[in-house]
Amino acid sequence: MIVISFLFFMSIFAGVGLASMMVKEDTTDDYLVAGRGMHPALAALSAVSTWNSGFMFIGFIGFTYMLGFNIIWLALLSTIGQVVAWAWLYKFIQEEGRERGVRSLSSLVADKVGAPEARLAAVLSVLFLSIYAAAQLTSGGKALYVMMGWDEMIGILIGFILVVAYCYAGGIRASIWTDAAQSSVMIVGSTILCWIALQEVGGFEGLTIGLESQDPLLTKFFPADLRFGFSMWAFAFFLGGLGVAGQPQVVSRVMTLGSDSDRKQAMIWFFVWQTPFIILMLIIGLASRILFTASDFDPELGLPMMAMETMPQIGVGMILASIFAATMSTADSQVLACTAAITDDIKPEWSQDHKTTKRVTLVVAAFATMISIGGLYVPGGDSVFKLVVLAVYGLGGVFIPLLIIRWMGYKPDTTHSIVMMVSAFIGVIVWTLLKFGDADGIFPSVPGMGAAFIAHFVMNEIRSPKLSSFGRFEMPGREKFGAIAAVIALGLVFSEAVYFIAAPDSSNSSDSKGIYYVTINQEVILLDSSSEYIYDGETLELQYSSDSIEDWPNGNNVVGIAIYLSFEEDETSSGLGCAVGGDTENDVITGTIRHSLLDFHNSTVTESYYNHQGNSGLQIGEDWPLFLFGGAPMDIWAASEAEVPLSNYSISEITEAIDLGDGGLGDYYIDITVDAEEGGSFQCEHNDDGEQVDYEIQLITWDYDIYEINEL
Numbered sequence: 001m002i003v004i005s006f007l008f009f010m011s012i013f014a015g016v017g018l019a020s021m022m023v024k025e026d027t028t029d030d031y032l033v034a035g036r037g038m039h040p041a042l043a044a045l046s047a048v049s050t051w052n053s054g055f056m057f058i059g060f061i062g063f064t065y066m067l068g069f070n071i072i073w074l075a076l077l078s079t080i081g082q083v084v085a086w087a088w089l090y091k092f093i094q095e096e097g098r099e100r101g102v103r104s105l106s107s108l109v110a111d112k113v114g115a116p117e118a119r120l121a122a123v124l125s126v127l128f129l130s131i132y133a134a135a136q137l138t139s140g141g142k143a144l145y146v147m148m149g150w151d152e153m154i155g156i157l158i159g160f161i162l163v164v165a166y167c168y169a170g171g172i173r174a175s176i177w178t179d180a181a182q183s184s185v186m187i188v189g190s191t192i193l194c195w196i197a198l199q200e201v202g203g204f205e206g207l208t209i210g211l212e213s214q215d216p217l218l219t220k221f222f223p224a225d226l227r228f229g230f231s232m233w234a235f236a237f238f239l240g241g242l243g244v245a246g247q248p249q250v251v252s253r254v255m256t257l258g259s260d261s262d263r264k265q266a267m268i269w270f271f272v273w274q275t276p277f278i279i280l281m282l283i284i285g286l287a288s289r290i291l292f293t294a295s296d297f298d299p300e301l302g303l304p305m306m307a308m309e310t311m312p313q314i315g316v317g318m319i320l321a322s323i324f325a326a327t328m329s330t331a332d333s334q335v336l337a338c339t340a341a342i343t344d345d346i347k348p349e350w351s352q353d354h355k356t357t358k359r360v361t362l363v364v365a366a367f368a369t370m371i372s373i374g375g376l377y378v379p380g381g382d383s384v385f386k387l388v389v390l391a392v393y394g395l396g397g398v399f400i401p402l403l404i405i406r407w408m409g410y411k412p413d414t415t416h417s418i419v420m421m422v423s424a425f426i427g428v429i430v431w432t433l434l435k436f437g438d439a440d441g442i443f444p445s446v447p448g449m450g451a452a453f454i455a456h457f458v459m460n461e462i463r464s465p466k467l468s469s470f471g472r473f474e475m476p477g478r479e480k481f482g483a484i485a486a487v488i489a490l491g492l493v494f495s496e497a498v499y500f501i502a503a504p505d506s507s508n509s510s511d512s513k514g515i516y517y518v519t520i521n522q523e524v525i526l527l528d529s530s531s532e533y534i535y536d537g538e539t540l541e542l543q544y545s546s547d548s549i550e551d552w553p554n555g556n557n558v559v560g561i562a563i564y565l566s567f568e569e570d571e572t573s574s575g576l577g578c579a580v581g582g583d584t585e586n587d588v589i590t591g592t593i594r595h596s597l598l599d600f601h602n603s604t605v606t607e608s609y610y611n612h613q614g615n616s617g618l619q620i621g622e623d624w625p626l627f628l629f630g631g632a633p634m635d636i637w638a639a640s641e642a643e644v645p646l647s648n649y650s651i652s653e654i655t656e657a658i659d660l661g662d663g664g665l666g667d668y669y670i671d672i673t674v675d676a677e678e679g680g681s682f683q684c685e686h687n688d689d690g691e692q693v694d695y696e697i698q699l700i701t702w703d704y705d706i707y708e709i710n711e712l
Helices: 002-022 028-036 040-051 053-100 105-109 116-148 152-201 203-214 230-246 248-255 260-291 299-310 313-346 354-375 384-407 414-433 445-463 478-502 634-640 651-658
Strands: 513-535 539-545 558-567 572-574 588-595 604-610 618-620 644-650 667-675 684-687 690-708
Touching (some): 002 313, 040 260, 053 105, 053 260, 053 313, 105 116, 105 248, 105 384, 116 152, 116 248, 116 414, 152 260, 152 299, 230 248, 230 445, 248 260, 414 445, 513 539, 539 690
Antiparallel strands (some): 513 690, 588 604
């Protein structure tokens, strides 16, 4: 039923896209900007879908799962930034695009087609948009993996085929029509899923209580322990929203509008549709934090997993089809934006060659697919949130500063423009590599745009000091500049003071439940290895002390002791009947491990083993725990072999479980008891005095690191 529902809705979306073939024209202008005659409502719904899509369904859900209530700052400030972009920068972009006849965002940062700065902007667009498209393909792969059980690579390859089909069918018009249909279905499906999720967690009150029980920080509106303070952390979200004007795949929707009146209508449609959609996704993300607490749960799978767990199969198919269609149509928009950048700026001679344009589309789609597949084999490379943040803030840093100074009337030459773009690119990449853009840092929009503006002011001062850095606007005088600086400084001081007062107390952060990585280095110290004959009914008593160990290469955090036993059946037989038969009887070997401090948890372990007709071998405490003083949960012990994410534990709980301090030291007592049983039959006498037992005694030590997962 899930497959049938999925195919039904996918057929509807595909049919809508293919229907665009009936009105398309075989021109590159129609292929890339739909002839600049798109209806405002269609363009707006498509912009909502292509701007959010895989990020909202997968990445945003995962980030909400991690942050809790303080995700509201991202949603609110990003929306404000988008309002400014639509009301201000999009008007400039639309006017410039229509007057100059350009079809790509990279063409707007140069005065001439094919100028070096336009070529560089196009190259950076292709790079970041390919990463962005890869994030969409990864989203589709994750959705199919959860809901259909298919390997993620299969979903990615299916996405590649659909992206190429969309592009070849009707270009951007097919993408826009499909986006509009998908948005309509998804808003209905998300509303139903949100309502079901709230019922599952007990309404809004149950949602708050559930989050509070997992981690009190999840219900706070201010995050704790921000590395660089609150002001820039929040301001980065605003710049991220403003960066929507630097996203070629969204700007292409604006370029399909015919007039400024169309832009204003599209703006209203955009926010009327997007605002409730964000709220729905936020609630679903918070509910998924309560419903899915497994240690190995991928937070980005919250929405598809919730649909699988709570909705009827036909609804699951609808949600899956909506997610998949949204991610694919967004990916195809990004591929088309890359195509426009290549054909209009990198190779302008291809700009009117419709067949070559389609070939470029195929190559770009293949490149994005390779990035997506490659991310499956790189730690964190399949994180939709990481990929989207890098792409969005990279594009915003490259384009927004140049668009702003051009709007102000400043005409940068080639060198000026290239220096600004390279500065932004370096700022974003270096900031990301340094991990300063994690959830407790500052997203790369600030260093990216900041580096570009610094480069602009420095270049202007060095190369053309007589010109105003603000274009047609005069530089403010010293007094006015001082007043502006004072207002900004007071605003920063005020916001930081509010944060200092209202931020949650993190002094007990180790008691807050969250998601952590535990990396464990396990070492084994040999205490003794020997062989003894133990007679029937007797016990071999062994005693060892940790004081006898002179060298602790891994530290002395002893978490367990193991005894490995091996023995063979040595039962003898005699008599005439033995030629006919006479089975042996299994002996029972019992091992007991005791620790000198008996008040510790599990300080005594006893296990018995039958030798099964000569098959031998015994490891006392073969299954953890051997003896554990903290009572560690089993999933923490699983981390001894690999890096395992742990959810719904606090740092103090994990530490208590795996750091025993001096508790594992002291005296260890090993008892090995043999209960020999004699077999035999008529005229076949058996004799079994005991067993020759080989034993090896080991101490297990752990060195470890615990760090919070603050990025996806």
